[in-house]
Amino acid sequence: MQTLLFLIVFPILVACLLLFVKRTTLRYAVVTLSALAIGGASIYLLMRYAFEGAVYFAAPSEAVGLAMVIIEMGLALFIIYMGAKFRNYLAILLAAIQAVLVVYLEMTFSGSLHAANNLFIDQFSIIMALIIGLIGSLIAVYSVRYMETYHRHHPEVRDRQTFFFFVIFAFLAAMFGLVFSNNLMWIFFFWEITTISSFLLIGYSETEEATKNAFRALVMNLLGGVAFIVAIILLAATEPTSGGIDLARVLASGDTAIVLIPAVLIGFAGITKAALMPFSSWLLGAMVAPTPVSALLHSSTMVKAGVYILVRFSPVFAGTFAGFSIGLVGGVTFLVASAIAISRSDAKSVLAYSTIANLGLIAACAGVGTYMLVWAAILLIVFHAVAKALLFLGTGVIEQRTGSRNIEDMEGLIVRMPKMAVMMFIGIAGMFLAPFGMLISKWAAIEAFVQVPFGLVFIAILAYGSAVTVFFWAKWMGKLVTVTRNTERVEKGFFKEPWAPLYIITGLVIAAVLLFPVISSALIEPYVLAIYGVTALMEQANVAIMLLMMALLLVLPVSFLLFKRTARHLPAYMGGRPSTPDLQFAGSLGLTREAQTRNYYLTEYFGEAKLFRPGAAVCIVLILVSWVLAGVAL
Amino acid sequence: MPERIIVPFGPQHPVLPEPIHLDLVLEDETVVEAVPSIGYIHRGLERLIEKREYTEYVYVAERICGICSFMHALCYSQGIEEIMKIEVPDRAHYLRTIWSECSRLHSHLLWLGLFADSMGFENLFMRSWQLRESVLDVLEDTTGGRVIQGTCKVGGVRRDIGAEKLAEMHRALDPFEAQCRDLGDVFLNDETVKYRLQGLGVISKDEAYALGAAGPTARGSGVAMDHRETGYAAYGDLGFKPVVETAGDCYARCAVRVKEVYASIDLIRRAISEMPEGSLDVKVKGAPDGEYFSRVEQPRGEVVHYLRGNGTKHLARARIRTPTLANIPPLVKMLPGAQLADVPVVVLSIDPCISCTER
Amino acid sequence: MSTMAFLKRSPWILHYDASSCNGCDIEVLACLTPLYDVERFGIINTGNPKHADILMITGGINELNRAVVRNLYEQMPEPKVVVAIGICAATGGIFRECYNIAGGVDKIIPVDVYVPGCAARPEMIIDGVVTALSILEEKRAKMTGAAQIKDDARQAAGETT
Amino acid sequence: MTVNEEQTTIGVALEDLTREVKALQTDGYRLVQIGCTDTGGAYEVNYSFDRGYQYRNLRLTVGPETEVPSISDIYWGAFVYENEMHDLFGIPVNGINIDFKGTFIKTAEKYPFSVTRRGGDQCRNA
Amino acid sequence: MGIFQMTKTVLRNLAGGPATRQYPAVPARTGPLTRGHVVFDPATCRSCSLCSKRCPCEAIRLDKEAKVWEIDRMRCIACGDCVESCPFGSLAMEPEYFSPVVEHVVERYTITYVKPEKPAKKPADESAGA
Amino acid sequence: MNWLIGAVLFLILAPIGGGLIAGIDRKITARMQGRVGPPLLQPFYDVGKLFEKERAVVTTAQNFYVLAYLIFIALSGALFFAGGDLLLIVFAFTLAHVFLVLGAYAVHSPYSHIGAERELIQVMAYEPMIILAAVGLYMVSGSFYVTDIVTTTVPAILYLPGVFLGFVVILTIKLRKSPFDISTSHHAHQEIVKGITTEFSGSTLAQVEIAHWYENVFLLGFVFLFFAWNPVLGIIAVAVTYLAEIFVDNVTARARWQAALKSGWLATLLGIVNLAILSYMMLGGA
Numbered sequence A: 001m002q003t004l005l006f007l008i009v010f011p012i013l014v015a016c017l018l019l020f021v022k023r024t025t026l027r028y029a030v031v032t033l034s035a036l037a038i039g040g041a042s043i044y045l046l047m048r049y050a051f052e053g054a055v056y057f058a059a060p061s062e063a064v065g066l067a068m069v070i071i072e073m074g075l076a077l078f079i080i081y082m083g084a085k086f087r088n089y090l091a092i093l094l095a096a097i098q099a100v101l102v103v104y105l106e107m108t109f110s111g112s113l114h115a116a117n118n119l120f121i122d123q124f125s126i127i128m129a130l131i132i133g134l135i136g137s138l139i140a141v142y143s144v145r146y147m148e149t150y151h152r153h154h155p156e157v158r159d160r161q162t163f164f165f166f167v168i169f170a171f172l173a174a175m176f177g178l179v180f181s182n183n184l185m186w187i188f189f190f191w192e193i194t195t196i197s198s199f200l201l202i203g204y205s206e207t208e209e210a211t212k213n214a215f216r217a218l219v220m221n222l223l224g225g226v227a228f229i230v231a232i233i234l235l236a237a238t239e240p241t242s243g244g245i246d247l248a249r250v251l252a253s254g255d256t257a258i259v260l261i262p263a264v265l266i267g268f269a270g271i272t273k274a275a276l277m278p279f280s281s282w283l284l285g286a287m288v289a290p291t292p293v294s295a296l297l298h299s300s301t302m303v304k305a306g307v308y309i310l311v312r313f314s315p316v317f318a319g320t321f322a323g324f325s326i327g328l329v330g331g332v333t334f335l336v337a338s339a340i341a342i343s344r345s346d347a348k349s350v351l352a353y354s355t356i357a358n359l360g361l362i363a364a365c366a367g368v369g370t371y372m373l374v375w376a377a378i379l380l381i382v383f384h385a386v387a388k389a390l391l392f393l394g395t396g397v398i399e400q401r402t403g404s405r406n407i408e409d410m411e412g413l414i415v416r417m418p419k420m421a422v423m424m425f426i427g428i429a430g431m432f433l434a435p436f437g438m439l440i441s442k443w444a445a446i447e448a449f450v451q452v453p454f455g456l457v458f459i460a461i462l463a464y465g466s467a468v469t470v471f472f473w474a475k476w477m478g479k480l481v482t483v484t485r486n487t488e489r490v491e492k493g494f495f496k497e498p499w500a501p502l503y504i505i506t507g508l509v510i511a512a513v514l515l516f517p518v519i520s521s522a523l524i525e526p527y528v529l530a531i532y533g534v535t536a537l538m539e540q541a542n543v544a545i546m547l548l549m550m551a552l553l554l555v556l557p558v559s560f561l562l563f564k565r566t567a568r569h570l571p572a573y574m575g576g577r578p579s580t581p582d583l584q585f586a587g588s589l590g591l592t593r594e595a596q597t598r599n600y601y602l603t604e605y606f607g608e609a610k611l612f613r614p615g616a617a618v619c620i621v622l623i624l625v626s627w628v629l630a631g632v633a634l
Numbered sequence B: 001m002p003e004r005i006i007v008p009f010g011p012q013h014p015v016l017p018e019p020i021h022l023d024l025v026l027e028d029e030t031v032v033e034a035v036p037s038i039g040y041i042h043r044g045l046e047r048l049i050e051k052r053e054y055t056e057y058v059y060v061a062e063r064i065c066g067i068c069s070f071m072h073a074l075c076y077s078q079g080i081e082e083i084m085k086i087e088v089p090d091r092a093h094y095l096r097t098i099w100s101e102c103s104r105l106h107s108h109l110l111w112l113g114l115f116a117d118s119m120g121f122e123n124l125f126m127r128s129w130q131l132r133e134s135v136l137d138v139l140e141d142t143t144g145g146r147v148i149q150g151t152c153k154v155g156g157v158r159r160d161i162g163a164e165k166l167a168e169m170h171r172a173l174d175p176f177e178a179q180c181r182d183l184g185d186v187f188l189n190d191e192t193v194k195y196r197l198q199g200l201g202v203i204s205k206d207e208a209y210a211l212g213a214a215g216p217t218a219r220g221s222g223v224a225m226d227h228r229e230t231g232y233a234a235y236g237d238l239g240f241k242p243v244v245e246t247a248g249d250c251y252a253r254c255a256v257r258v259k260e261v262y263a264s265i266d267l268i269r270r271a272i273s274e275m276p277e278g279s280l281d282v283k284v285k286g287a288p289d290g291e292y293f294s295r296v297e298q299p300r301g302e303v304v305h306y307l308r309g310n311g312t313k314h315l316a317r318a319r320i321r322t323p324t325l326a327n328i329p330p331l332v333k334m335l336p337g338a339q340l341a342d343v344p345v346v347v348l349s350i351d352p353c354i355s356c357t358e359r
Numbered sequence C: 001m002s003t004m005a006f007l008k009r010s011p012w013i014l015h016y017d018a019s020s021c022n023g024c025d026i027e028v029l030a031c032l033t034p035l036y037d038v039e040r041f042g043i044i045n046t047g048n049p050k051h052a053d054i055l056m057i058t059g060g061i062n063e064l065n066r067a068v069v070r071n072l073y074e075q076m077p078e079p080k081v082v083v084a085i086g087i088c089a090a091t092g093g094i095f096r097e098c099y100n101i102a103g104g105v106d107k108i109i110p111v112d113v114y115v116p117g118c119a120a121r122p123e124m125i126i127d128g129v130v131t132a133l134s135i136l137e138e139k140r141a142k143m144t145g146a147a148q149i150k151d152d153a154r155q156a157a158g159e160t161t
Numbered sequence D: 001m002t003v004n005e006e007q008t009t010i011g012v013a014l015e016d017l018t019r020e021v022k023a024l025q026t027d028g029y030r031l032v033q034i035g036c037t038d039t040g041g042a043y044e045v046n047y048s049f050d051r052g053y054q055y056r057n058l059r060l061t062v063g064p065e066t067e068v069p070s071i072s073d074i075y076w077g078a079f080v081y082e083n084e085m086h087d088l089f090g091i092p093v094n095g096i097n098i099d100f101k102g103t104f105i106k107t108a109e110k111y112p113f114s115v116t117r118r119g120g121d122q123c124r125n126a
Numbered sequence E: 001m002g003i004f005q006m007t008k009t010v011l012r013n014l015a016g017g018p019a020t021r022q023y024p025a026v027p028a029r030t031g032p033l034t035r036g037h038v039v040f041d042p043a044t045c046r047s048c049s050l051c052s053k054r055c056p057c058e059a060i061r062l063d064k065e066a067k068v069w070e071i072d073r074m075r076c077i078a079c080g081d082c083v084e085s086c087p088f089g090s091l092a093m094e095p096e097y098f099s100p101v102v103e104h105v106v107e108r109y110t111i112t113y114v115k116p117e118k119p120a121k122k123p124a125d126e127s128a129g130a
Numbered sequence F: 001m002n003w004l005i006g007a008v009l010f011l012i013l014a015p016i017g018g019g020l021i022a023g024i025d026r027k028i029t030a031r032m033q034g035r036v037g038p039p040l041l042q043p044f045y046d047v048g049k050l051f052e053k054e055r056a057v058v059t060t061a062q063n064f065y066v067l068a069y070l071i072f073i074a075l076s077g078a079l080f081f082a083g084g085d086l087l088l089i090v091f092a093f094t095l096a097h098v099f100l101v102l103g104a105y106a107v108h109s110p111y112s113h114i115g116a117e118r119e120l121i122q123v124m125a126y127e128p129m130i131i132l133a134a135v136g137l138y139m140v141s142g143s144f145y146v147t148d149i150v151t152t153t154v155p156a157i158l159y160l161p162g163v164f165l166g167f168v169v170i171l172t173i174k175l176r177k178s179p180f181d182i183s184t185s186h187h188a189h190q191e192i193v194k195g196i197t198t199e200f201s202g203s204t205l206a207q208v209e210i211a212h213w214y215e216n217v218f219l220l221g222f223v224f225l226f227f228a229w230n231p232v233l234g235i236i237a238v239a240v241t242y243l244a245e246i247f248v249d250n251v252t253a254r255a256r257w258q259a260a261l262k263s264g265w266l267a268t269l270l271g272i273v274n275l276a277i278l279s280y281m282m283l284g285g286a
């Protein structure tokens, strides 16, 4: 319990402290030390609670509850102020509605809004806490140097680094709070904090575009927030005495029909936060934020809150048609976002779309919600978080070093920044290749969907979707490994500090693959067992084979040494035309041209313009259908 | 945003038997820019007139190109004959017609094969070239050379085809035509071939005319222009109508050539039946003095030999404008918008013959 | 292992038209077609210097082709042979006196076999390849021999140190 | 059905060239070729046109260094001939739409057909 | 409707066996007119040098003094002009092709023709008689 | 231990079998074109020859990727013949191809690059169908394990005609046969030269070739699964399927990538419809 409280409160304290730290070196020290503390605490959490199942804590509620309402009101006022300042009336409206609803809730059910236990921890929370505690704090450490460079590259942006780190740490606290809370009111409170953090960080550079995108994110998340609070009111109304805001009780409630409507509403909130279609646009827009923000909020942690809540509610969804259609929203998002990613050459945009796609896949698993799918979903959360964080941070380094985050400009990275290229390679491999994590989860998902009625839809989606995924990842990977000649190495001379988090995260990606049987048996399987009474298991033989593949992959590079000496080096084939080593040749009209190898983007087929609208339309229909179905079930 | 790929296409490229180079600028696989550049076969043979007497120059003219070698010899000889006012015997006209049409047959069959190959239809390539061999056998039996015939000369022809051989050729035409029609059916009706050709590299009638397109490239766009209509050699006697298609795409150009194969077979058949008796050549004395633009319809279109004599054994100028050169501007217009996979198809659809283009 | 001799059974060719009149070119192509079918001898027209063992050149090299021919030749892995097809490729042929003709492939790269004729016939081209095969085999033996010597030298050096 | 072919050649002055060509184009002639002849000290440039097998030549006579205006804005395809004219004869052509700048046909000898070449006829193959 | 238009040909090829001429097991196909290579008969050549004048490729060289007649096989395009021009039938065109060689071949013959002791009138009579 | 025997036998025999199949393929193709064709053992001569050639590379890294390609192709085949999990095999198979693609990327040459892109398009075209075929076999036999699928007594083909047809379509892609030989082809004349293998020469190219043999045997093994309940019929079906592929190769022009992608995905759709009907029947029956 102390650990839990520590994890929630400590980052807030650090956040406040950082408001007053202006020197980079000092800030670096503070951030590193607190990161160590937070990381250490989350590991301690793992060791302390991993084998205990769900543990509940009755935390002080009255005072905290009141404080939360006050803060919420303050935030609502802040949003209204900002909305007025930037003339975004929709945000004002939504914030006002939320405030009214919160007040209404407090007034109407004030006496009965009690959860038996406000805090709890189980294996799933531990996994989330580890992601937040380890990856989150690594990203925070990385950010210090990144932001310093960022401001050197962008002198036009007002230097608000103290504020930046305040928000980052406040956000970490909120995330911990969110995954440890058993009280839906609390969850809602933390949920709103993450929304605000995201809003503030997206708008960090204060450019017009950033502000616009920040508001877009805000509006969409507030929309989810409204749904969330409505769900709480409904729950409170249905069970006024016992306080239907106790998460554990809600989930355990046998009366699925009654819980289903609130669950679907909360699921909707999850959809907005996880940026599934049709709300995916806010996440794309969020890419204007500095890269660590994208890594932290918009891929490895905050958006995971959306799928976290979906996975939490998946026992409710399981077997219902409403859940099935939420799953389909995820499925369609997975397919469409993966397809759109093909047409993107901006690395962050690709990462964003791939994030959306994977969140969609997780939502698909959660919505359908059988035990094997929940198992797969959690596995996806883990692997996605590590690999994606690595890719975002790597992209950040590359962008700061080479001045571009266009994938085409990463051509020959293996020559220019070998270490970085290898890390990116591992990150990308982590996203789509056997035996890395994401693929294991997809595989598990296929095996699980086969056993679900109408699971064929999802299998089809997965079959197409993963093929599409191969395309855009492999071509990026290809760019990295292209051996260009006459290119200069630019790795050196960069700050040393950001590398440490990168190495550690790379290590985590590999460790996650090597240790995934352990992760599965120690954390995920017990959780699934606790919820469903059955659990998913990997075949031992397959695990062995995958470890063998991994070992092969690790050993194969040694073969490089074999080839080194013997071969004669020839220039590339240029149709017989003489060319220079960097592929310049004498072209028509007397021009000297350079052969360009560029990836395919197939915009005609997979362009955003082509796919987004239909995908979004389908998803809107599916969301509406899920509401109707939930209503019908009642 | 699609990124631009730049590929050096050629001069050595397996799909194009002859060296031509293109700098292809692609977006994905769509061609946005393709500038052809030539010059890999420019030998400078026009200046060989300084070394060769006008009668010997026929050998050089033949080797302007090894595919329609006979046609070049014919065009050259006709030009000199026109300048020197030589009347060529009728039999020579007929023999020239037969060999011309044989050349056209072998050239078109060769092209059909290469064209099939450019679409990745290997079997069709093999089949076309297998049929072509029968034409080459006839050419070898009647002239002594498979691809370079060496039988046309100023003032007539050097070799005769005996009555027996003519009869044999005549007999062989029917089965040969049947085989060609089977082959043509594949080109004209096969779905995969149509899928590759239709709507590709479209060039309208007006555009084709304005750009100066020649031969099947023009006729595929509906420009009814075929120099055999002017009735040189025996075409005037035999009668001739150009084969025209209107779609202006690669399919139309292919169809024109397929149908010209049938037409050529028909012409040969009639030339054999109407073959007059008589001598093969007339004696050529003196030296040409004067100028003439000699024009002949080659498989690829109209060729122009501008010959100018100055009263000596050596010509003052020979300038050869070949159909491919005239078809390069249309080609430049056809390429953008095509797919990379279609580049060889489009390029081949004008039946480029770089050898004579550059001389 | 100099006893292996797959090379003779699988000569892959690369054909380049270095300003020929097409006559010899089309005869090279004709070799691939049913009536001559050089695949009987394991010959494949690769169209790619990196895969080829035999470089077949037709035509006397013109100005632009000098660099191209050299480039193609250099891109071919050893052992390799060059076959000059047609008298153009042998000496420049009838175009020998043209201002733009270098006059024979051997002016640019070493030629191992000349196939005379204008145009060279498919049968002669086949003969030319067959002649080239033994030269190819010799070169391979020499190459492995050289490698052997190098290896021995390396070993000897290793032993002494 | 056999059409009689006629050939006519008309001299044209440098300043009238574009106008005459334009007139022929309006009349529905197509461009067949442009070719030069070195007449020892000067060039004859033949612009050949055809309509229904009727052959018309505009003959322009220019000195070695005279700039000739391009007709490629009238006949788009003229660039092949005009580039050739430049590369082989060294006649400067003004304003070609696709100007290869001397790389259309690369020759071992500069302007092999040029009037200035005469006399320097050396044998290289000996 | 032509999805598999080529089927007919394929089946015919499968049934009919290969069309390949099995060169070199079967000798090359030649016709009576086939221009393979020029052969020279040193016993009848009278060094008139017509052949070398007519040759478009300068493939024939004749040294009257040394009685040497040369043909450069790497230059001859087998056009047959020399054969046609030789007034004494010393040259003939054989249909067989000249085989590939590993180096430049110039065939050199020493002319063995000896002018007959008879008066100069005789040959004219002979040809008139023939 | 059975599984080990299967895997080892595959590793040893598949190159021999694959080479022979390639030889027969070339022979039959030649006959269809009215030619005599190469000797039966020609593929072995070719590979032997390639090993005799000098090692020439554009970049040393290419050898590494190609070796990885070979190893993972062999691994997925071995897993298959060891009776492993079909999905895992499919993923290992994809991994192998990604290595080949990376090899082509690594050399930084225009034609290899385009070949690599096209190869990726091909992967995108065929992968859904392979996954679906695995799922189909699961639905029929109740297991993803090849061991179980082979021993099932259910005539899979009767339940999965659509899936099988779809599989045959993508088999054309996989065997690199016309009309879908877009990334590289056995025929010489490609608009992108040799595409993905343009820059591989000598023993590296030989490895690609051997990998291809492994791959073909594996794919034909996959075809066999549809007929596994009757081994004799299965072998006949495999032979007929392969002949049909050769036939199609010989009577079609090469497609553009768009058509390859569409065909692959439409074939998958066919498979999905088949499976939908099947699952409807199974639901109805249950």
Ligand code: SF4
Binding pocket: B064, B065, B066, B067, B068, B069, B072, B107, B298, B299, B300, B322, B323, B324, B352, B353, B354, B355, B356, B357, C022
């Ligand atoms: S058009 Fe072609 S085939 Fe005819 S002569 Fe010219 S180069 Fe030869």
Ligand code: SF4
Binding pocket: B063, C020, C021, C023, C024, C059, C085, C086, C087, C088, C089, C090, C092, C093, C094, C095, C117, C118, C119, C120, E077
């Ligand atoms: S003369 Fe001979 S070498 Fe020259 S092009 Fe003709 S066939 Fe070839």
Ligand code: SF4
Binding pocket: B063, B066, B148, C019, C020, C021, C022, C023, C024, C025, C058, C059, C085, C086, C087, C088, C089, C093, C094, C117, C118, C119, C120
């Ligand atoms: S050798 Fe003769 S046929 Fe061959 S390319 Fe030269 S001129 Fe043409």
Ligand code: SF4
Binding pocket: C096, C097, C098, C099, D121, D122, D123, D124, D125
């Ligand atoms: S270099 Fe000049 S003189 Fe000598 S052969 Fe060539 S063209 Fe004739």
Ligand code: SF4
Binding pocket: C097, D123, D124, D125, D126, E058
């Ligand atoms: S062949 Fe001899 S004489 Fe003739 S141009 Fe060449 S070098 Fe001069």
Ligand code: SF4
Binding pocket: E052, E053, E054, E055, E056, E057, E058, E059, E060
């Ligand atoms: S062979 Fe050559 S040098 Fe001799 S006469 Fe004939 S053209 Fe002149």
Ligand code: SF4
Binding pocket: E038, E054, E055, E056, E057, E058, E059, E060, E071, E075, E076, E077, E078, E079, E080, E081, E082, E083
């Ligand atoms: S055949 Fe022709 S080229 Fe050969 S030597 Fe006789 S005249 Fe000269």
Ligand code: SF4
Binding pocket: E044, E045, E046, E047, E048, E049, E050, E051, E052, E062, E085, E086, E087, E088, E089, E090, E091
């Ligand atoms: S071969 Fe005949 S033409 Fe030639 S020199 Fe002898 S006799 Fe005269």
